[in-house]
Amino acid sequence: MAKVLRTGNMSKCIGCFSCVLVCAAFNRKSHSIQKSCIKIRTYGGVSGKLVETVCHACREPACAAACPSNALTLRKGGGVTLEKDQCIGCRRCQSACIINAVNFDEDLNEPIICHHCGLCVRYCPHECLSVVEVND
Amino acid sequence: MIYQKTVRVLYIDMQAKKIRIVEREDLKQYIGGVGVASILLEENMRPELPPLDPAQPIVFAIGGLSTIYPVITKTVAMFISPLTGELGESYAGGRMALTMFSAGFDAIVIYNKAVKPTILSISANDVNFRDAEPLWGTGKDNVGQVVRAFEHKHSGKRSTIRIGPGGENQVAYACVTVDRYRHFGRLGLGAVFGSKYLKAISIAGGRDIPIRNFQSYFKTYREIFERCTKSDVMAKYHDTGTPINVEPLNEAGALPTLNMRQNRFEHADKVSGEAFSQDCLVRKLSCSGCPVGCIHLGQFRREFAAHGHEYETITVGYDYELIFALGTFLGLSDPKEILELIEEVELAGLDAMSAGVVLGWATEALEKGLVTNEDTIVPLVFGSYKEYCAAVHYIVSGENEFYKNLGRGVKYASEVYGGQSFAMHVSGNEMAGYHTGYGSLVGAAVGARHSHLCNGGYSVDQGMKDGNIDPDKIADALLAEEVERCMLNSLVICLFARKVYDRGTILSAFAAIGENMTDDDLTAAARRIFATKLRIKKALGFRLRSVKLPKRFFETPSMHGQLDEATAYEIMAKYQEKITALESAVKG
Numbered sequence: 001m002a003k004v005l006r007t008g009n010m011s012k013c014i015g016c017f018s019c020v021l022v023c024a025a026f027n028r029k030s031h032s033i034q035k036s037c038i039k040i041r042t043y044g045g046v047s048g049k050l051v052e053t054v055c056h057a058c059r060e061p062a063c064a065a066a067c068p069s070n071a072l073t074l075r076k077g078g079g080v081t082l083e084k085d086q087c088i089g090c091r092r093c094q095s096a097c098i099i100n101a102v103n104f105d106e107d108l109n110e111p112i113i114c115h116h117c118g119l120c121v122r123y124c125p126h127e128c129l130s131v132v133e134v135n136d
Numbered sequence: 137m138i139y140q141k142t143v144r145v146l147y148i149d150m151q152a153k154k155i156r157i158v159e160r161e162d163l164k165q166y167i168g169g170v171g172v173a174s175i176l177l178e179e180n181m182r183p184e185l186p187p188l189d190p191a192q193p194i195v196f197a198i199g200g201l202s203t204i205y206p207v208i209t210k211t212v213a214m215f216i217s218p219l220t221g222e223l224g225e226s227y228a229g230g231r232m233a234l235t236m237f238s239a240g241f242d243a244i245v246i247y248n249k250a251v252k253p254t255i256l257s258i259s260a261n262d263v264n265f266r267d268a269e270p271l272w273g274t275g276k277d278n279v280g281q282v283v284r285a286f287e288h289k290h291s292g293k294r295s296t297i298r299i300g301p302g303g304e305n306q307v308a309y310a311c312v313t314v315d316r317y318r319h320f321g322r323l324g325l326g327a328v329f330g331s332k333y334l335k336a337i338s339i340a341g342g343r344d345i346p347i348r349n350f351q352s353y354f355k356t357y358r359e360i361f362e363r364c365t366k367s368d369v370m371a372k373y374h375d376t377g378t379p380i381n382v383e384p385l386n387e388a389g390a391l392p393t394l395n396m397r398q399n400r401f402e403h404a405d406k407v408s409g410e411a412f413s414q415d416c417l418v419r420k421l422s423c424s425g426c427p428v429g430c431i432h433l434g435q436f437r438r439e440f441a442a443h444g445h446e447y448e449t450i451t452v453g454y455d456y457e458l459i460f461a462l463g464t465f466l467g468l469s470d471p472k473e474i475l476e477l478i479e480e481v482e483l484a485g486l487d488a489m490s491a492g493v494v495l496g497w498a499t500e501a502l503e504k505g506l507v508t509n510e511d512t513i514v515p516l517v518f519g520s521y522k523e524y525c526a527a528v529h530y531i532v533s534g535e536n537e538f539y540k541n542l543g544r545g546v547k548y549a550s551e552v553y554g555g556q557s558f559a560m561h562v563s564g565n566e567m568a569g570y571h572t573g574y575g576s577l578v579g580a581a582v583g584a585r586h587s588h589l590c591n592g593g594y595s596v597d598q599g600m601k602d603g604n605i606d607p608d609k610i611a612d613a614l615l616a617e618e619v620e621r622c623m624l625n626s627l628v629i630c631l632f633a634r635k636v637y638d639r640g641t642i643l644s645a646f647a648a649i650g651e652n653m654t655d656d657d658l659t660a661a662a663r664r665i666f667a668t669k670l671r672i673k674k675a676l677g678f679r680l681r682s683v684k685l686p687k688r689f690f691e692t693p694s695m696h697g698q699l700d701e702a703t704a705y706e707i708m709a710k711y712q713e714k715i716t717a718l719e720s721a722v723k724g
Contacts, residue, residue, distance in 0.1 A: 014429035016422035017234070018206070018361070025354060031138070031204050031345040032238055033293060041292030045280045046230075046316040046421065047451060107344050125365050125427040 001133040002077025004057035004116050012126040013050040015040060019120035019129065026119050028105070028112065035105060037114035038129075052128070055079050055101045055114035063111075066096035075115070076136040082113045137164075137200050137242040138649060139348055143172055146241045146263070148256065150332050151190070151248035153265045163243075166668075167661050168199030170225065171626035172243050173214040174668040180245055183675045187216040187224075187324075188306060188331035190249035197243040198233045199627040205357060205645050206364045207633035209233050209423035211314075212625060217323040217585075218331075219308040219490070219545045220564035222676040223669060224323040225585040229423035229630060230315035231295035238293065238341020250333040255279070257287065259340040268335035275300060275483055280316065283338045290340035298336035299326045300485020302532045306330045307543040309490035309566070313482075317421060317431050317453040321487045322587060323565065348650055356648035363636050365427050373430040373632045374420070378456035379409030381569075382464075390572040390594075390695035393464045394518050395496035396560050399571050399692050403469030407459055416471050418451065423630070430632060436472045452479045460569030461492025466499070467518030480525045484532045490545065491531070493566035495524055497546045501555045511538035557687035562586050563678075571689070573597035573696040574605065578707045579614050581683050584669045589631060591618040597695060605696075607703060611710035615718070622669070623662035667722040670715060680712050 020036040028035035038054040057078030064072040064080045071086035072093060089109035094102040103112035118131040137143050142159035143166075149155070163172050173195045180193035195214040202208050211232045217224035236244070239260045246256075253268035266286070271279055279298040287294050295315055302310035303326030310326025311319045320326075329335070347353050364370050372380055385391040386404035393401040405411065416434030423431075434454050437447045452475050462481065463474040481491045499516040501507045509515060513530060514523040530539040541549045546566055550559030560567040562580040568588035570576040579593020580586050588594060591614045600610075621631070629637050637645075639655055646653045690701045 014420050014422040014431075015424065016427045016429060017424040018427045021203075021425060022357075025347060025350070025357070029347045029350050031347060032341070032343060033234070034238070034342055035344065039292050045277075045284060123361065123427070125429065 002075070002136050003118060003131050004077050004079065004134055005054060005114070005118065005121065006130045006132050007052050007054060007128065009126070009128045009130075010050055010052055013040065013052070013128045014126060015042070015046070015050050016125065018123045018125065022123045023120050027115075027117070034103070035112060037103065037112055038120050039103070053099060053101055054120070054129075055116070056099060057116060057134075062096040062098070063093035063102055066092040068092065072113070077116070077134045079116060080113060081115065082111060084110060087111070137168055138204065138237075138345065143168065143242045144240060145176065145243045145245060146258070148244065148246045148263060149248050150246060150250040150254065150265075150334065153250075155263045165661065166665060167623070167626035168202070168242060169197050169210075169626040169628035170212045170214070170622060171661060171665040171668075173197040173212050173225075174665055174672065176243055176245050177214040178668060178672050178675075180247060181216055181672070181675075183677075187218040187221060188327060190332065191247065192216050192328065192331075194246040194325070194328055194332070194334075195243065196232075196236070197628070198236050199629075200651065201627050201642075201645050201649075202233045203237040203425050204353075204649070206361050207370075207426045207428060207630045207636065208627060209425045210628040210630050211236065212628055213312070213320045213325050215323075215325055215328045216676065218306065218327045219324040220586065222678045223585050223673050224325065224328070226320040226322050226325055227625070227628070228312070228314040228318045228320045229426070230318035231424045232297060232314050232339065233628065234424040235293065235295040235339040235341045238343050238345070239339055240343045246332065246334065249331065253333045253335050255283065255335055256337045257283075258337060259290070260342045268333075271335050272304060273301065279336045283336065287338050287340055290342070293342065294338055294340040296336060296338050299329045299334075300483060302326055302485035303330040304335075305532055305534060305543075307486060307531060308545050308548075309487040309494075310485050311487045313485065317433070318423065319487075322489065323585060324487070326485055349648070352648040356644050360636060360641065360645065361427065364633065369635045370428045370633065374428050376409035376413055377420075377430055377432040379412050379432070379454065379459055381456045382408045382459060383410075385570070385572075385695075388572070388695040389693060390570055390597075391464055392460060392560070392567065392569055392571050394467050395465060395500045395558055396567070396571065396688055396692050397500075397558075399694065401464040401469075404464070406469045407463050407471060407474060409456075412454060412459070412471050416454070416475060426630065428632070434471070434475050436475045438476065450475075450479055452482060454478060457569055458488045458492075461489040462524075465492045465496045465569075466521075466524060468521050468524075469519070470521075473521040477521050477524055477528070480528045484528050486528065486531070489568060490566040491528060493560050494531070494542050494546045494549065495527055497550060497555060497559045498527070498542060500558055501550075501553055504555065506553045506555050507538060511536065513539075559686055560688065562685065563683050570594035570597075571692065571694045573600065573694045574607075574610055574699060574704055574707055575600070575614065577685065577689055577694075577699065578610065578704055578711070581685060581704075581708055582614060582680060582711045583618060584666075584673065589621075591615075591621065600696065605703060607707040607710050610707050611714055615711060615714050619662045619666045619718075622665035623658050626661060626665055663718065663722050667719055670719060680708060683708065
């Protein structure tokens with residue numbers, strides 16, 4: 001069984017950004033929230049809703065289909081894995097994702113791909129996110 | 137600042153619309169936050185000019201650990217206070233620290249007056265002076281909306297800092313609102329913004345800051361995160377929040393009520409933290425980088441037409457200090473009415489604590505015939521929230537001479553109309569919600585900015601046994617805490633987390649990012665910062681021996697019974713002796 005992230009409890013979100021900060025720190029070794037795979041933003045200001053943007057682990061991901069160099073390969077359970085040496089930094093994956101879940105690392109000239117490690121879930125104080133097991 | 141030997145300061149000239157960036161190695165010894173901001177204030181202030189002169193600076197600063205560790209989320213603002221005429225210092229959370237950190241500015245100094253209303257739009261590689269003419273005179277929500285539109289590409293990474301009409305009209309205790317629910321509340325920073333035609337600032341981050349030593353950093357991060365979320369150190373702030381204080385302070389006889397004629401409120405149970413949680417609480421929020429979530433939002437609905445069941449729903453932040461100032465102090469016992477008054481003060485862009493204390497004095501002054509119904513326009517009576525809502529508008533518009541005077545603070549108003557004995561301020565700053573004893577009272581008098589947060593004097597009182605008043609010990613405790621907080625505020629730790637960030641934790645947090653500090657370094661920095669603040673206060677004409685405390689502090693019993701005036705002044709004198717000794721030690 002593979003593990004993937006699930007969202008859906010965002011009404012519990014307090015906007016602490018812990019998920020964002022630990023993802024950037026752990027996965028990209030950066031203090032910058034720009035480098036995180038997950039984004040949290042407000043919808044209509046702080047008094048509005050808090051919404052997340054993170055990879056939904058598509059079974060037939062548009063990002064991979066759009067990649068001209070096959071740098072994005074299918075991950076077990078959904079989503080993709082980046083083959084860095086194949087990536088040419090064209091950003092087609094970024095524009096192909098309709099939920100804008102592909103961030104781009106300007107310094108490394110490569111997409112920031114969520115590999116569903118679940119660290120964001122562990123550091124969420126309110127169980128807004130979860131990791132579930134799915135068939136490979 | 138992080139991983140660097142320098143502090144990066146952005147100077148902004150509002151009039152010339154020019155900026156300069158200076159890397160300051162000399163400022164590193166002040167750690168950051170209030171340490172750096174004090175020096176920048178001292179360098180740029182003009183003591184010979186009034187607080188709202190265009191030449192006076194506004195300084196913001198974050199610290200060397202900001203954002204990268206949990207609950208280090210605050211930004212300090214320093215300025216000359218239009219309310220007290222001396223040191224202005226205020227703290228706000230929200231996203232501001234995170235965005236300054238990611239934009240790459242450790243401190244910002246803003247000076248001179250713009251030619252017309254302006255929004256400053258700051259990012260890592262641009263500072264834009266945007267026209268705010270259409271927004272001048274409008275509420276703060278409009279500003280958020282406009283900034284979100286022009287900064288859409290920075291969604292999730294920006295902070296919006298703005299003033300309401302109170303700041304535009306330069307009410308001496310106007311606040312600055314950060315990201316809708318946080319404030320630079322005290323001492324009138326909003327008026328300083330207004331005096332510069334500065335309607336708002338938006339800050340957006342974007343810099344990459346690679347972690348130098350991931351293993352040691354993340355290990356320390358994780359330990360601190362777990363202490364914040366899994367131990368009970370922070371639980372009270374998340375659970376009921378600061379309003380949990382209402383009932384214990386009431387029981388102890390320390391809850392200022394009805395312009396502090398009383399130290400207990402007969403309806404305290406109706407405005408307790410529990411009552412707010414039960415009846416009004418709908419949501420909690422956090423500052424970015426804090427997993428605690430202490431921002432408590434309450435909701436009320438308001439009928440806006442006489443027929444047809446037409447309602448609007450309003451969500452507003454509440455805390456202990458607001459329940460005290462706009463609740464018990466004014467005799468309001470319905471949480472929904474308190475929320476409605478908080479909302480009025482919020483829209484006006486005033487400091488809630490000062491606004492409540494000013495209105496409490498005005499109510500009693502009317503009752504005693506010092507001012508007339510013509511002055512107050514509406515009949516201010518304890519418990520009448522609609523009239524208080526109207527009065528807030530009149531303060532902001534400066535509706536008549538009386539309200540113009542109220543807009544200058546309770547000290548000033550009572551000098552004009554009389555009633556100084558029950559004008560509840562300390563050195564010009566309206567009181568906080570703690571009548572706990574000598575610690576809170578003298579603590580506010582000697583505190584650098586006359587706030588209950590300068591030295592936590594209420595906590596000194598809470599730890600003291602009845603009848604055991606030792607002026608020397610109280611002065612010692614206040615001074616020790618005041619100096620220690622200079623260090624904590626140089627990191628700009630949220631003081632709710634002061635028990636998490638003991639000295640050992642602070643040193644480990646620095647060590648994990650490669651900064652080898654010692655306990656002595658922290659002590660030396662704290663003293664240097666304290667000495668800087670004392671120099672600023674002296675330059676601005678403050679003399680502790682000239683402070684006169686309103687009589688009511690000594691008439692209404694505190695938690696420790698009735699306070700003796702002579703003892704309070706004795707503690708102040710002891711404190712003065714101790715700081716004189718400390719100043720010579722720092723110089724030496």
